[in-house]
Amino acid sequence: DAGVIQSPRHEVTEMGQEVTLRCKPISGHNSLFWYRQTMMRGLELLIYFNNNVPIDDSGMPEDRFSAKMPNASFSTLKIQPSEPRDSAVYFCASLEGTEAFFGQGTRLTVV
Amino acid sequence: GENVEQHPSTLSVQEGDSAVIKCTYSDSASNYFPWYKQELGKRPQLIIDIRSNVGEKKDQRIAVTLNKTAKHFSLHITETQPEDSAVYFCAAIISYNTDKLIFGTGTRLQVFP
Numbered sequence: 001d002a003g004v005i006q007s008p009r010h011e012v013t014e015m016g017q018e019v020t021l022r023c024k025p026i027s028g029h030n031s032l033f034w035y036r037q038t039m040m041r042g043l044e045l046l047i048y049f050n051n052n053v054p055i056d057d058s059g060m061p062e063d064r065f066s067a068k069m070p071n072a073s074f075s076t077l078k079i080q081p082s083e084p085r086d087s088a089v090y091f092c093a094s095l096e097g098t099e100a101f102f103g104q105g106t107r108l109t110v111v
Numbered sequence: 112g113e114n115v116e117q118h119p120s121t122l123s124v125q126e127g128d129s130a131v132i133k134c135t136y137s138d139s140a141s142n143y144f145p146w147y148k149q150e151l152g153k154r155p156q157l158i159i160d161i162r163s164n165v166g167e168k169k170d171q172r173i174a175v176t177l178n179k180t181a182k183h184f185s186l187h188i189t190e191t192q193p194e195d196s197a198v199y200f201c202a203a204i205i206s207y208n209t210d211k212l213i214f215g216t217g218t219r220l221q222v223f224p
Binding site: 033035041042043048050055056093095099100102 | 155209
């Protein structure tokens, strides 16, 4: 297995634009997590899914953020409209038992 | 609420010295406590973990301790080496019907030769 795959690796966009981040979890992993990493806040949990169902989205900062998991092999995190303070590294991780496997992350820069 | 606090945020040690990172958690439903290491520009990776029914676990130069009563857990690295330099995250899995994995804010460890 290639591991958790995220795309794009880097995204630079202008304020106000829509941004979509993508994640392919490891096959067979039932839970998928989206995190945002910043220097100040570390790894913040945004939302997580279990068996494709959103379980807890209390970490989603605002209505501008939304996430979907239409099937077991794909999830998206969308920001619309994007703002400069959304600049961060966004990680997706899938869980096998108790171990989380992270994707390589998407470095988002909103200018 | 569900929260994991971690300190210090930065830690500098001389090669060969020990390093200790401490975390506290708030939710009593937390039953599993992993530690992740993130090297510069890379993804976090699991290095060691401890379950709530265990007080201490050791793996070569790293050890973790858990005090369930106080809701504290710690990472100890002995005989530090420059390659130990990284950001370390403590975490907790909170189990209700599903497992929720939340992280502390991270500790940037620098080991000077």
